Amino acid sequence: MIRAARLLSFLTGFLSLSQEILWVRFAGFSYHGAPQAFGMILGLYLLGIAVGAGIGKRYCSSGHNLFRVAGILLFTAGVLDAFFPFLATEAFGVSNTMGTVVLFACVVITSLIKSKIFPIAHHLGAATSGGKVGSSVSKVYFANIVGSTFGPLVTGFVLLQVLTLQQCFMLMAGLTLLTAAYCWHVAAAPSRRFVLAGSIAVTILLLLLPGVLLPRLVAGTSSYFQGTFRSAVENRYGIIHLLDTPDGDVTVFGGNAYDGTLNIDFMRDSNWISRLYALATVKPKPARVLVIGMSAGSWTRVLSSFPGVERIDVVEINPGYKEIIGQYAAVSPLLNDPLVHMHFDDGRRWLKRHPGETYDLIVMNTTFHWRAYSTILLSREFLGLLREHMNPDAVLAYNSTFSWDVFKTASVVFPEVYTFGNFVIAGEKLTLPPEEEAIARMAALTLDGRQMLETSKPEVLLKLRETIHRFEPFATVCDEKEKSGHRPLEVITDQNMLTEFRYGKSIFFAAER
Amino acid sequence: MYEHKKVDEVVLYCVFFLSGVSALIYQVAWQRLLFGTFGVDVESITIVVSTFMLGLGCGALAGGQLADRFGGRVIQLFALCELGIGLFGALSPFLIPAVGERFMQCQLPVIALVNFLLILLPATFMGATLPMLVAHLFRRTGNVGISIGSLYLFNTLGAALGAFATGTVLFVVLTLDQAIYLAAAGNFAVATIIFLGLRREVTA
Numbered sequence: 001m002i003r004a005a006r007l008l009s010f011l012t013g014f015l016s017l018s019q020e021i022l023w024v025r026f027a028g029f030s031y032h033g034a035p036q037a038f039g040m041i042l043g044l045y046l047l048g049i050a051v052g053a054g055i056g057k058r059y060c061s062s063g064h065n066l067f068r069v070a071g072i073l074l075f076t077a078g079v080l081d082a083f084f085p086f087l088a089t090e091a092f093g094v095s096n097t098m099g100t101v102v103l104f105a106c107v108v109i110t111s112l113i114k115s116k117i118f119p120i121a122h123h124l125g126a127a128t129s130g131g132k133v134g135s136s137v138s139k140v141y142f143a144n145i146v147g148s149t150f151g152p153l154v155t156g157f158v159l160l161q162v163l164t165l166q167q168c169f170m171l172m173a174g175l176t177l178l179t180a181a182y183c184w185h186v187a188a189a190p191s192r193r194f195v196l197a198g199s200i201a202v203t204i205l206l207l208l209l210p211g212v213l214l215p216r217l218v219a220g221t222s223s224y225f226q227g228t229f230r231s232a233v234e235n236r237y238g239i240i241h242l243l244d245t246p247d248g249d250v251t252v253f254g255g256n257a258y259d260g261t262l263n264i265d266f267m268r269d270s271n272w273i274s275r276l277y278a279l280a281t282v283k284p285k286p287a288r289v290l291v292i293g294m295s296a297g298s299w300t301r302v303l304s305s306f307p308g309v310e311r312i313d314v315v316e317i318n319p320g321y322k323e324i325i326g327q328y329a330a331v332s333p334l335l336n337d338p339l340v341h342m343h344f345d346d347g348r349r350w351l352k353r354h355p356g357e358t359y360d361l362i363v364m365n366t367t368f369h370w371r372a373y374s375t376i377l378l379s380r381e382f383l384g385l386l387r388e389h390m391n392p393d394a395v396l397a398y399n400s401t402f403s404w405d406v407f408k409t410a411s412v413v414f415p416e417v418y419t420f421g422n423f424v425i426a427g428e429k430l431t432l433p434p435e436e437e438a439i440a441r442m443a444a445l446t447l448d449g450r451q452m453l454e455t456s457k458p459e460v461l462l463k464l465r466e467t468i469h470r471f472e473p474f475a476t477v478c479d480e481k482e483k484s485g486h487r488p489l490e491v492i493t494d495q496n497m498l499t500e501f502r503y504g505k506s507i508f509f510a511a512e513r
Numbered sequence: 514m515y516e517h518k519k520v521d522e523v524v525l526y527c528v529f530f531l532s533g534v535s536a537l538i539y540q541v542a543w544q545r546l547l548f549g550t551f552g553v554d555v556e557s558i559t560i561v562v563s564t565f566m567l568g569l570g571c572g573a574l575a576g577g578q579l580a581d582r583f584g585g586r587v588i589q590l591f592a593l594c595e596l597g598i599g600l601f602g603a604l605s606p607f608l609i610p611a612v613g614e615r616f617m618q619c620q621l622p623v624i625a626l627v628n629f630l631l632i633l634l635p636a637t638f639m640g641a642t643l644p645m646l647v648a649h650l651f652r653r654t655g656n657v658g659i660s661i662g663s664l665y666l667f668n669t670l671g672a673a674l675g676a677f678a679t680g681t682v683l684f685v686v687l688t689l690d691q692a693i694y695l696a697a698a699g700n701f702a703v704a705t706i707i708f709l710g711l712r713r714e715v716t717a
Contacts, residue, residue, distance in 0.1 A: 017566075039541055039680030043673045046537070050669035057662020119662035126657040137657060138577020138644040145570035145640065152562045317553070346552030352617050373553045494549055495688035502685050 005125030013147025048111030056116035071183035078177035093220035166213035174203025286361035293365035297331035364398035408489035533671025535699035550613025568636020576641025580648035592707035599700030
């Protein structure tokens with residue numbers, strides 16, 4: 001009986017923490033990576049655990065067969081576990097508020113029911129005689145924590161790599177039903193074989209359900225872009241999905257936040273790729289280029305057209321993008337380009353581990369400034385690290401996503417900072433060439449032996465002239481901002497994380513439709 | 514004898530609630546510190562979460578053994594654990610980045626081991642507190658399920674508050690290090706309340 005209680009404690013820990021990992025991913029996706037999502041789900045989960053443990057203790061003095069009670073509780077949990085992800089998804093389809101209310105309720109109920117088992121398992125597994133209460137309780141608790149350790153490891157590392165989010169949810173629901181069947185067996189309750197066979201059959205059926213969760217969730221939570229769900233790559237690093245837009249573009253999303261559009265055409269410019277072309281005016285012949293955040297590769301493909309490029313190091317955290325790049329002719333040559341060296345790693349860690357690597361041009365495809373961990377790439381400390389990897393006349397360019405604090409931070413690290421739309425362009429010394437020279441530099445971009453810009457066409461020339469006049473010194477923009485009543489701009493640091501928390505979006509706003 | 518040294522049950526629940534608040538502030542804040550140092554990929558996240566849990570497990574085993582061995586003095590041990598957590602917490606803003614810089618160039622298994630050793634001590638102390646208090650409270654209730662259910666309820670409610678507050682309030686008004694110092698202050702407050710409570714009961 002004591003061993004069965006320890007096993008029950010292990011299994012509920014495993015299932016509970018696995019489910020938490022899945023809900024964190026679900027919420028992170030639904031709220032487009034808002035930094036509050038993790039703490040909110042963790043808090044709700046703990047709230048459910050607290051209330052569940054409080055209720056569960058009452059069973060311990062009720063005189064019931066506690067394994068049977070555990071079986072009934074886990075059976076209920078398993079049914080709800082299978083149902084809740086779809087319920088929350090559909091609720092987000094109604095409205096953000098409805099989605100949030102239902103999601104929060106689902107998370108609390110999920111954890112509450114399983115945590116009712118916690119005091120029951122400890123009661124069943126404790127030796128209350130012989131002065132061994134402490135050690136016997138600790139062994140049941142230890143089993144629970146071992147389960148809680150393996151839950152994130154197995155689910156976060158293995159299951160999310162080989163199964164979709166929906167399949168992981170269904171697998172956990174099935175395993176919960178199987179644990180209920182085990183309790184039913186230990187309790188010597190009636191119809192034990194039938195319950196076991198039924199649980200196995202339901203688990204298999206749940207795993208075979210068609211993959212509807214992600215497309216429905218995308219439809220319910222896409223706030224900025226209209227489009228038709230095309231495909232997705234799900235792995236342990238996250239979820240990347242693609243939409244077909246009404247304009248005929250393919251748009252890429254990482255963690256349900258806009259990542260880029262598959263386009264390298266200057267004139268089409270549906271992804272503001274002209275920002276990359278414009279870099280040729282300030283850095284016409286970069287020998288060594290570093291790209292942090294490859295996404296679907298449009299930027300890197302354009303950078304490979306710069307004259308004089310000898311090497312492009314690309315650091316990307318999610319290897320799933322490689323799979324997407326391989327599917328589209330506009331960017332797929334990157335995979336066989338001898339100049340391009342891909343490193344699947346965290347950007348900051350990669351730089352710290354390669355202190356000797358220096359570059360002439362560094363480009364960062366930074367995500368929205370309000371998303372979780374954006375500080376890691378936007379802070380003063382990180383820009384200082386980048387500066388150590390820049391040659392004396394190197395240029396750094398990255399996306400501010402229209403946060404003026406991002407520009408301000410760059411201005412305290414680099415003497416020269418320009419704005420180019422939402423791009424930060426910074427360096428030790430930046431010189432903007434005369435108009436004709438700037439056009440000549442952009443016209444020199446060639447890809448696979450073909451000139452990227454047909455400067456003989458008047459419309460191309462017109463757009464080129466418009467493009468090169470978009471550079472503005474940040475000092476001027478900053479003065480205008482502050483005169484217009486904007487709050488004083490602040491410097492982002494690893495300590496204040498201000499674009500994520502102080503001035504970031506709340507999870508409620510992040511998912512506004 | 515230990516009847517004299519029993520701290521009032523309500524106070525016990527309150528301090529365990531506060532301990533839970535601090536624990537979750539640490540978890541969220543240490544994650545940020547460790548991610549900034551070692552990287553924000555799934556390997557780092559898994560290492561941090563699993564290490565935290567494993568430390569809690571080791572602490573649970575040790576706490577149970579200590580609770581049986583020290584019997585009536587288990588409440589003092591609990592207060593010492595809180596003191597230990599608070600001391601580590603107060604040092605962690607210096608310790609974690611310094612250790613991270615030192616081992617940055619190492620391979621993943623070494624980084625995992627370093628993470629484990631860093632978090633092991635405070636997580637062990639945290640894990641030890643529950644069986645200690647269960648053993649202490651069991652002497653009064655005579656029912657393990659009820660004792661652990663009540664304690665777990667308050668500790669986890671505190672943890673839930675810590676998790677909510679860190680992302681929505683603390684990181685808005687405080688820096689990362691300041692949030693950690695606040696958590697450490699919580700641990701010191703718990704230890705102080707327990708020691709003061711014991712002193713009052715002994716002199717009563």
